[in-house]
Amino acid sequence: MNPGSARGTSLPPDPHESEITLRVNGASHVLTVDHRSVLLDVLRERLGLVGAKKGCDHGQCGACTVLVDERRANSCLLPAVALDGSRITTIEGLSGDSEDLHPLQRAFVDRDALQCGYCTPGQICSAVGALGEAEAGHPSHVTDPASPSGRSVPMSRDEIRERMSGNLCRCGAYPHIVEAIEDVTR
Numbered sequence: 001m002n003p004g005s006a007r008g009t010s011l012p013p014d015p016h017e018s019e020i021t022l023r024v025n026g027a028s029h030v031l032t033v034d035h036r037s038v039l040l041d042v043l044r045e046r047l048g049l050v051g052a053k054k055g056c057d058h059g060q061c062g063a064c065t066v067l068v069d070e071r072r073a074n075s076c077l078l079p080a081v082a083l084d085g086s087r088i089t090t091i092e093g094l095s096g097d098s099e100d101l102h103p104l105q106r107a108f109v110d111r112d113a114l115q116c117g118y119c120t121p122g123q124i125c126s127a128v129g130a131l132g133e134a135e136a137g138h139p140s141h142v143t144d145p146a147s148p149s150g151r152s153v154p155m156s157r158d159e160i161r162e163r164m165s166g167n168l169c170r171c172g173a174y175p176h177i178v179e180a181i182e183d184v185t186r
Contacts, residue, residue: 016034016035016036017032017033017034017035018032018033018035018081018084019031019032019033020032020033020080020081020083020084020085021084021085022042022080022083022084022085022086022088023085023086023087023088024043024047024049024088024089024090024093025049025088025089025090025092025093026093026096026097029047031046031080033046033080033081035079035081036079037079037080037081038075038076038077038078038079038080039066039068039073039075039076039078039079039080039083039088040052040054040064040075040076040078041080042080043066043075043088043090049090049092051090051091051092051121052064052065052066052075052090052091052121052122052125053118053119053121053122054076055076055118055119055122055168056076057076058076058077059074059076059077060166060168061119061122061167061168062074062119062122062123062126062166062167062168063118063119063121063122063167063168064076064122065121065122065123065125065126065129065166065167066088066089066090066091066125067088067089067090067125067128067129068083068086068087068088069086069087070087070089070129070132071129071132071133072125072126072128072129072130072133074166089125089128090121090125091105091120091121091124091125094124094125094128102124102128103184104124104127104128104131104180104181104184105124107180107181107183107184108120108123108124108177108180110180110183111176111177111179111180111183112173112176113173113176113177113179113180114171114173114176115169115171115172115173116170116171118170119167119168119169119170119171122167123164123167123169123177126163126164126166126167127164127177127180127181127184130160130163130164130181131155131181131184131185133153133163134152134153134154134155134159134163135152135153136152137149137150137151137152137153138153139153140153140159140162140163141162142158142159142162143159155181155182155185157178157182160178160181160182160185161174161178164177164178164181
């Protein structure tokens with residue numbers, strides 16, 4: 001809000017802010033954001049979506065992972081102003097309008113694939129993105145080079161571990177996380 005508008009005066013627009021539209025979990029939000037604001041801060045501070053966490057603030061831990069146009073991304077690194085018109089899905093929106101949990105959320109609960117829970121939203125969003133990437137035929141570092149390009153990549157344990165390697169869990173729930181993802185791929 002322009003500070004002068006409360007006093008009946010009009011200040012020039014702030015050259016360091018822009019109006020953007022984000023479609024977050026299916027709802028459109030028109031926001032004026034500082035050019036330095038990252039998506040994570042906009043989600044947490046402006047929209048009240050606190051599932052994505054600020055862990056390292058350097059894109060190294062994955063606690064802030066969300067889906068941007070159906071691709072996983074570290075929201076702590078993304079300038080919000082660069083995402084005008086993007087579709088953002090957070091842990092809060094994974095199940096859509098359904099009251100049921102997303103299959104990966106259910107698998108994490110069933111497999112007890114969490115301890116403190118801090119990294120869990122990022123782990124689940126990253127897993128959703130990883131499964132989408134594999135289904136679309138995007139190879140990882142461990143994908144067999146002889147695999148036909150563009151075909152769905154089978155999600156072996158090694159493939160899951162590699163694709164999830166950007167998400168850290170300080171509690172060490174990795175074996176159960178891999179099992180939960182395996183359950184959904186079967």
